[in-house]
Amino acid sequence: MIYLDNAASTPVHQEVIDEMIPYFKEQYGNPSSIHKFGRAASVAIQNARKRIADLLSADSKEIFLTSGGTESNNTAVYGIALQKKGKHIITSSIEHDAILEPCKYLERQGYRISYLPVDKHGLVNVEDVKKEISRDTCLVTIMFANNEVGTIQSIREIAEAAHKNNVVFHTDAVQAIGKVPINVKELDIDLLSISSHKINGPKGVGALYVRKGTVVSPLILGGGQENGLRSGTENVASIVGFGMACKIAKENMNQNTIHFKNLTSKLITRVLSEIPKTSLNGHPEKRIPSNTHFTFLGVNGEDLIIKLDENKIAASTGSACSVRIQKASHVLKAMGFSHEQITGSLRLTVGITNTDKEMDETVDVLRKVVQELRAVSPYKEKYSF
Amino acid sequence: MIYLDNAASTPVHQEVIDEMIPYFKEQYGNPSSIHKFGRAASVAIQNARKRIADLLSADSKEIFLTSGGTESNNTAVYGIALQKKGKHIITSSIEHDAILEPCKYLERQGYRISYLPVDKHGLVNVEDVKKEISRDTCLVTIMFANNEVGTIQSIREIAEAAHKNNVVFHTDAVQAIGKVPINVKELDIDLLSISSHKINGPKGVGALYVRKGTVVSPLILGGGQENGLRSGTENVASIVGFGMACKIAKENMNQNTIHFKNLTSKLITRVLSEIPKTSLNGHPEKRIPSNTHFTFLGVNGEDLIIKLDENKIAASTGSACSVRIQKASHVLKAMGFSHEQITGSLRLTVGITNTDKEMDETVDVLRKVVQELRAVSPYKEKYSF
Secondary structure, three states: OOOOOOOOOOOOOOOHHHEEEEEEEHOOOOOOOHHHHHHHHHHHHHHHHHEEEEEEOOOHHEEEEEHHHHHHHHHHHHHHHHHOOOOOOEEEEEHHHHHHHHHHHHHHHHEEEEEEEEOOOOOOOHHHHHOOOOOEEEEOOOOOEEEOEEEEEOHEEEEEEHHHHOOOOEEEEOOOOOOOOOHHHHOOOEEEEEEHHHOOOOOOOOEEEEEEOOOOOOOOOOOOHHOOOOOOOOHHHHHHHHHHHHHHHHHHHHHHHHHHHHHHHHHHHHHHHOOOOOEEEOOOOOEEEEEEEEEEEOOOOOHHHHHHOOOEEEEEEOOOOHHOOOOOHHHHOOOOOOOOOOOOHHEEEEEOOOHHHHHHHHHHHHHHHHHHHOOOOOOHHHOOO | OOOOOOOOOOOOHHHHHHHHOHHOOOOOOOOOOOOOHOOOOOOHHHHHHHHHHHHHHOHHEEEEEEEOOHHHHHHHHHHHHHHOOEEEEEEEOOOOOHHHHHHHHHHOOOOOEEEEEOOOOOOOOOHHHHHHOOOOEEEEEEOEEOOOOOOOOHHHHHHHHHHHHEEEEEOOOOEOOOOOOOOOHOOOEEEEEHHHHHOOOOOEEEEEEEEEOOOOOOOOOOOOOOOHHHHHOOOHHHHHHHHHHHHHHHHHHHHHHHHHHHHHHHHHHHHHOOOEEEEEEOOOOOOOOOEEEEEEEOOHHHHHHHHHHHOOOEEEEEOHHHHOOOOOOOHHHHOOOHHHHHOEEEEOOOOOOOOOOHHHHHHHHHHHHHHHHHHOOOOOOHOOO
């Protein structure tokens, strides 16, 4: 199989697994216990926290461990809302559901939410952020890079606009982390969500960066772990694995970027030149290097996925998380795509294990299956396939 | 080291680790993806869900996966409160903080919470539940077995009292699961929380059993996983491990119970007969077989833990989760213990890896260190040690 769904999840590094194993069988203590087993677990978490912080150029004390990107995003939105410093939140119309759904919940509780539009490339206009900020705004949350089309937002400018008005700025960096350098200090970010399993770490663990001085209310209450922000016995093995994944991501950032760019450049160039009536979606330059997202006119994306799967290629129409509800992509809708354009879309996201040869094989298969599907397409006449 | 803190956390079975590994490196798909990798992950989760359900005599569809016992408890409390069918909750004064803290939060939001008293053995009086139920009661939540002293509550009777008044009944079974048989149908339970790492599974995963027909609002929103009750990419490897841990727990329940009883009987008999001015806390019969909890008068429990640790024995004063705040046990307080009795307490909880020989070694060490500590105790004169 050729795995081209790295935006949905990634294989775990062997080094990460090796780091995790001892925390299952030998160092299985509860980090809150004061005996030797507990202390070993506690030290392991602190080391991992340092590695996670390093990837973001943050301080260890600013890293709060969670069960993943979704919980981090929920904690950010609710955690600021619960501070009761205003009842208005600014976000974008192309956020992940882990931001949009908490916002909709708050909307039902009487909050006002501004869902900013995006241009045809999926880019938020910083002027729109500035215009929307009011005295009642408590949070601006705009994703770092989009999970479907890979577009990278003007994070520093948006943060600046928020801070000029003393508003907290959060960014969902689940898709960006490990793909582009992120320095929370330079970018002036208050809150940032990341997830382990998107960077070759285990699933079920993530983090919320909380800038020193920013106060966030907890979502999950209990024993008071994570300095009170996130209760529950720490997921030691996974946290250790996440730490190792961050260390590797930092060390390999440059070479990975080159690798990803080489792969996606080939994919994009060959697909656009060899398959007619096809377009690349998202921003032409401001995009994460591992993402490609195409529209093949006259083709049903889901049929395409199934055909590719039969040909041993794992791909996606967009966000894995919205598959179960079979709704049309809200991201592409916000970008002004027609129903037909949305239906014909395909996301191919590369990762560390992919090879140049796989890209060639993928384009060869794609060309063939797109042709097959277009031969029976209801749009056959329209486009004279 | 002799590990006697199995109520805090347990070593992961080798069979569990073996089941998990493939889901890190090979079957790393996102269960929401429709390609082969995604489908394999989805099937793995369904199989695990079945195994978890089997341990509780529940249906697979009634098992909702979470990040652990704390999240399960929070989801139960908030999830019922958010249904807005009443603003009164009945709980006990000896619950884990993962129940008490969400209750206190709701109290600050205007809910009325009844914290039922317990007797000197830590037992809730079912009559108290009946008396407290009002037309405004939306939830009764009483733990199955206490995490400090191991006392098992009259769960079926409490459930019955709740249901007679059409009130939802939840129980935190984190400490009971795998130690005593739990049949949610026979016990007439609506909601039940369990955690993987207390039964030799990995940390960072748990479940909330939700009886068919009971409606619970979600705590974490996003992609709509777990039938909308718990969003976030499923923690596939850990869920698979949890499933295997449940399977083993079910298969070995009888032999484990005998093993635990043999170990704790020896501990209790020898400690009480060989160390003067010592008592066993919790209910003499209604207790989980793996728990022992003692008070050694005139001894500081924390000093005792440190001494034991130096002698290669891992023990605990009570709940691992409350160590960081150094507060006196609310459980022992509710049981009517004096400050001195609380201070002198020690919890020794056995697990599958402990041996009879370890119990003898532990008592030998305990006798010695208790004597040492009493020799310098401020209570030396009082008790004529």
